[in-house]
Amino acid sequence: MTEAESILARLSDIVGPSGVITGEELLGRSANWTRPTEPCAALALVRPRNTTETSAVMAACHAAGVAVVPRGGATGLVDGTLCAPDEITLSTERMTGIEPVDPLGMTVVVGTGATIESVQNAATESGLFFPLDLGARGSATIGGAISTNAGGLRVLRYGMMREMVLGLEAVLADGTVVSSMRPLIKNNTGLDLKQIFVGTEGTLGIVTRAVLRLRPEPAGYATALIACPGVDDGARVLRAAQSAFQGRVSSFEGLWPDFYQVMTAPGRATAPLSYDYPFYAIIEVECVPEESDRFLGLLEGLMGEGTILDAAVASSEEQRRGMWRIRDRVEHLNADRIERAFDVSVPLSKMDGYVRATLERLAAIPGCRAVVYGHIGDNNLHWNTTRLDPAGNAAIDAAIYAPLAELNGSVSAEHGIGLEKRGKLPLSRSPEEIGAMRLIKRALDPDNRLNPGKIF
Template sequence: MTTHTVSPAPVGDGAAVTALRAALGPEVILLPQEFSGRKHADWSRMPCAEPLALARPRTTEQVAQIMRICHEHRQPVVTQGGLTGLTGGACLHGGEIALSLELMQGIESIDTISGTMTVLAGTPLQTVQTAADDAGFLFPLDLGARGSCTIGGNLATNAGGNRVIKYGMMREQVLDIEAVLADGSVIGGQHRMIKNNTGYDLRNLLIGSEGTLGVITRAVLRLRPKPQAVSTAFCGLPSYQAVTTLLSRAQASLPAGVSAFEVMWPGYHDFVTSRMPELRAPLAGRHAYYVLLESSGADPVRQAEAFEAFLGQQLEDGILDDAALAATESDALAFWAIRDAPGEYPRFIPGRVSFDVSFAIADVGLAAERCEAALRARWPHATILIYGHLGDGNLHIVVHEPDWPASAAREVQDVVYGITGEMDGSVSAEHGIGSKKLRVLGLTRSPADLATMRAIKLALDPLWLLNPGKLLV
């Protein structure tokens, strides 16, 4: 596996902090003694240094002023949102200023005719979801960290989640983005139309850039019609072929299509249902695969009938071994609680090694089989949990053994990422690269890809001030 050298980044000093404090005051620029005890690390468990100062702007103009001063003093900056990332993208290496958008919250407007919402980047995802619902719409992005993660962070990492199969990644949920570049320039606006074919798409350039190209400050989000009916089933299947057959049949036959298709291998299902007493296994017996199938649409009567008839046909055809249909919203929530159990991993497997990889849908079953076999051969007693969003090829693998030496994580990564590279998969499906996956990025992107990305970075941030040491190698 190739190891790449990260481009050197400038190291800040006290001059920039002094200038920032003088220009913006102590209400915006906090010194270490003023934010003592504050958490700076994200959920990745990567090392994180304390910032030289903490900037908490309230407006885009303040962000621009901060970046102009930092550019003048060659002061590196790490933008932080809800700190729910899993690859170290918001962590500091040392010598940086932390730029938190936590005070830039708020829904500025909702256009019910155009179906858009304009929000500040620090607004939590759940706030946007609730506001959309109150206005009679759906904002479809959904993550387990919905109460903490922010819209700016969702955009910077091109977040995925449970509904990608129907609505797409975060990239598909936004019409325009305002952002501040490294020199303090402000780009983007507040366009509220789907069609805007006016040259380079700066919006999509910023999405997924992990804070290395600009500080996202505002976004115009795309709202969708609110589903009037949601049908949910928890299914047991005999084989991976049956799983992919169920997916293709559901997409072709269900009137409202498929809004979620979550696959769980038995190791994952048995692990979470046996360790969390609040979870109840919906099906009797043990199955080779479990699928949480959801369809959401506009016709409650027709959808419920079609969904139940579809499940009955799959049982008759042998595609399903068993299925439990959610009769109430609480039933559906109980099904989803099984799939959302990874939020409790810190309680049960604090030393885990986790993966967020993706493959062509046809290859996911073989990829999981190869990874589990290779891991089991090397660590026969390890806990191995596999689950994912099959509709978009996203596979999550969690590996844990209590008595591992410190070097084990690197060895486990070499196994899984090695297979991912061999099968033309992606080393990051939805969590991003950050600093955690720098050494394996070359397994997914070609040298020409990386050179092009670096050229874009140098064009927009030639001093390498924005989130140095992340994403690019």
């Protein structure tokens, strides 16, 4: 028996034969969302059913010296789930259980293979609300969202995934289970161990279960698509709405004209406003229906000042969904081959200058088409560009990333570092910060067996 056959037999004993996927069936799985035609390259995809099996899988791989790559919905955008042929990929797809919601404590315990959408639905069925929301909600898992500290569409009001995790259970590289499943908002008892696993992209442990914080269901929404003279005016609208509605602005999504045009091309979302404005934004406020006049009044006042040039207000849930389709259906960008995705942070006060200068630099690169949009209320911009040859791609990278260090920005706002942005980490982190990260990695995974090569 070869070493590979021996570890596969051991894993099959732990998770059962149907829990180990190899050969043709594995080749039928794609590497990840951004590489749909590339098969998963791992030695095997292993599907434990619970923490105990995950611990046994990790212990067996540790003993055999085999590296393990955690995998949720594989919708991550920085190649964090990419595997080498001698590595095992550990999928959470059989850990999808959602326990009954605690309506008084407003918490729910979930297996980390549960999708974001399934947790949203479970919360809604109990009259509560799980605020994390993003375009990949139907496939992205809670484990992936924890491990990338996902952001999404409601960070302004509810924060990132980190704010929604009260407790979690994780398995370390050697199989040790660290269980911190307390459903407490306050718990200052030494190091907050759960935070070690939030946003660390599966490099420090496999998260198997989590206690999530739920919120009261919003009573309703007021939603509008607005057009402004520029992003600075958009920022003024955001600040005015935040003070008028006292923190209940849940989304403020900036859309620059090229993005708006792609998303509303024939056969796609309907364009409620004409195409001749310099900047668009979707603004959404959580409010009761009686407050919709106040929302309209706010927009009208800002129109009177020239801060808003035009606006369309959703008057039904159907219209609201239609507006969100303009922001959400980013697969249209792939269809138009504007497929290289970038996720950066820039202070809002410096965003206008950064976007203008970067658009100019990108326009000077032969064959490059670029669109820009994002969660600008959270400082977060997404660029999408054409994929060129290596020299062209390097020129695009430089145009987008190089100015960020001086602007106090970040090369990754919410997608993480994975494999794709490893070389860019020093643009956003000092040598001392990276050194401290490496110390923590070595302490928890001295043999570098858990998602090796990601982040560093």
